[in-house]
Amino acid sequence: MEKLLNIVQQLDETFKIKSFGKDPAFSRYIPQVYEGKFDWRKKFEPEFNELFNGLMIKGTPEVNNIFLAVFPTKDVLETFIEKGESGDLLFMHHPLLMECGDPVGEWGRGFVPIEETLLNRIRSRGLSVYTCHVPMDYHETLGTSQAIAEALNVDITERFIHDDKHGCIGIIGNVQPTDCEDLIKHLKHIFDIPYVDFEGRKKVINKVAIVAGCGDKTHWMQLAEDKGADAYISGEIHCHIDSDYGRRRFDEVIEYACKTSMSLFGVSHSASEYLVKKTLVAPWLEENFNLESVHLIPQRDWWL
Template sequence: MVKLKRIDHAIDELFTYRKIGTDPAFSRYIPMVYDPIHFDWRDEFEPEFTKLFNGLMLRGDEEVNRVFSAVFPTEEVLERFISESSPGDLLFMHHPIVMECGDPKGKWGRGFMPIPPHFIEQMKTKRLSVFTLHVPLDYSREISTSDAWREALNAKVIGELLKDDNGACGILCEIAPTSTENLIHRSTEMFGIPYADVHGPFHNHITKIAIVAGCGDKVEAMIEAERMGAEAYLTGEVHCHIDNDYGKKKYEQMKSYIAQTTMSLIGVSHSASEYLVHSTQLKSWFEEKFQLPVTLLPQSKWWV
């Protein structure tokens, strides 16, 4: 058993989430999804979380016996966590709410969705803890969503993109000569997806790639990567398939860019692209740092 406080301290020491401060995305999206359903998230979630939107969201027993790890709090993830856990166990996630990004060969998604309140009540009743880490897990070059992908491809970081004062979410890498076809094959195999969302020209000789896990469907980031010499751009989402005005506008913007890009664009789904860090780097870190067992909670369907 390990004290919850010790785990929190170690996460903050590595990812400096308190120093980074309020998460710009979820400080907007959490009120956006919970206020309309009249869920009092300010009282239900931990006080510090309601200011930073990272860190300990729900506090259970102080003694942690097992860590569960997932990207999104989907219903299947929460059902497994609640049924397989013991009081004090910790669920570590990248996102505090679900994001349905849509399926390029199926239904478009609904965007951000709240955790159904009955799941929150069940986790509190069972005295379970929930910890989420969003942009700090993208920024770190030691353990991060994009660097786990780089590590799996045995690529070398030579630059950063999507940077701000706190860090960079994307990386430019050198890779042993490969092709678009090979990158697609390796991606579907690595992420366990039935197909990738592929756009742009195909290349037979690629030595520079950009990696942006999660929502990399940003034209400005792709232009930046292209300017830096990337021949392929690997990301969670190439196209936004969210069924609202925002999603449709982004889709049209990306269509215009795809028509003139020189890069191969390969999307593997938002959730799958960010799950890799959980199943590799984070799993090893929790096991080695705390000698705690880690249970991985993958989604049965990545394109949602």
Template sequence: MAELKEIVSTLDAELDIKSFGKDSSFSRFIPRVYEPLKFDWQTAFEKDFVELFNGLMLKGNSTVGKVFLAVFPTDKVLERFIEESNSGDLLFMHHPLLMECGDPKGKWGQGFVPIKEKYIKQMKEKNLSVYTCHIPLDCHKQLGTNIAMAKKLNAQILVDDTLNAKNEYVLYCNIEKTNTANLISVLENIFEIPYVDFEGKKLEDIQRIAIVAGCGDVVDWMKEAEENGVQAYITGEIHCHIDNDYGKQKYNQIMEYASNTSMSLIGVSHSASEYLVHKTLMKDLFEKNFNVETVLIPQEKWWL
């Protein structure tokens, strides 16, 4: 068992959430999805979370026996957490909203979806806690989503000053020489996915890669990677498969770029790319620092 306040204090400090200020994504999307429903999210969620959109979102009992780890709050993830937890247990997630990203071989998604009010009520009634951390986890130099992917690929992270790297969401690495087909097979095994999303060229000599967990469907990031000699751009999402005008515009932008790129563009699903850090680095952090049991909750379908 561990004290909730001790866990929260450690996470807040380690992830340095206050230095990031308001989360640039969820400070927009949480009001956007809840306010049309007339749901008083500002009262339902913890005061600091309402300010930062990272950190302790729901506060339960003071003692934590189990920490559950997941990426998105899908209905099935929340149902499993509520069913298997005891009063005071904690759910640690990357996102406070579900994002239906779409399936490259199936249905397109509807984008951000709120947690159903009934699940919020059930978690409060059972005195459960929820902590989410988005951009501070993406950017962390030891516990980051990209770092977990690099470690699993046995990649050498590049810190070469000659790299023209303009943002902290793209991680440049060298790997043992491989080809596109073998790299795809390795990624499908690591992320336990039935298939990848692929565009671009199939190459026989891949040594330099770029890693972008989550949404990597940004043409400027891809161009930067290509200029830095990257042969394979590995991310959660190559394409935006959100079924609205924004998603279709983003999809067309990538298709135009992909028709001329020299790289292999490989998507392993948004949720699977970010789940890896939960099942490795974050799981280790909780088990080494606190006297708690950890429970992994993989998403029921990675391409959702």
């Protein structure tokens, strides 16, 4: 059993939550999606309402179990509510669901609010929620891209997509020579996904670039190509959000894919960020805190 405040303090310090200030994405999207629905600020902790990272919902003060997930999908939250005991903590990457869309199915709606009834059930059960978005993407040892690099046995040669204050979110490095078909099989196994979103013609892959999450930015892809990458691996290589913005981003990558020498691999936004919880964060929590258990909550559909 651990004190909630001790866990929160160590998470805040490990991921340097306060040094990042307001999360650039969720400081915009959380107010947007909840506007006119209910007073979301009363549901969340005051500091979370300023930073949009950290302790989001504060339950009872003692934690026995920590649950790990990426997006607050309905099935993830219902699993947490059903299995969690008073005081237990859900540690997610995102405080909002983002329906990213399926490359072989329906396109998504983008950011979607958590239902008020689910928030009320979490609070009434004395459960806690903590989220860490951008600070985890930049973390060099517990980072989203780092977990992918380790799973692929990448010999890291450099990091890219640089921020002057916080470091880099992308990784470039060498791998044992492989071809696209074998790499796709390997990615499907690592991320437990039925298929990979793929563009490209590269046959032999010696050097990869990795950007977990939403990597469908052609200037990032071009930067990786300029650095000699044969493959670009991300959660998303295409935006499948059903909006003018999503279709514009999709067309940009299609145009880029026609001329690039790289092969592009998308493993789903959520699956790409779940890996760090499974392979790096879960062992770290078990090592650093006196808990009964750490539970993983995978999404029912990675290509939501």
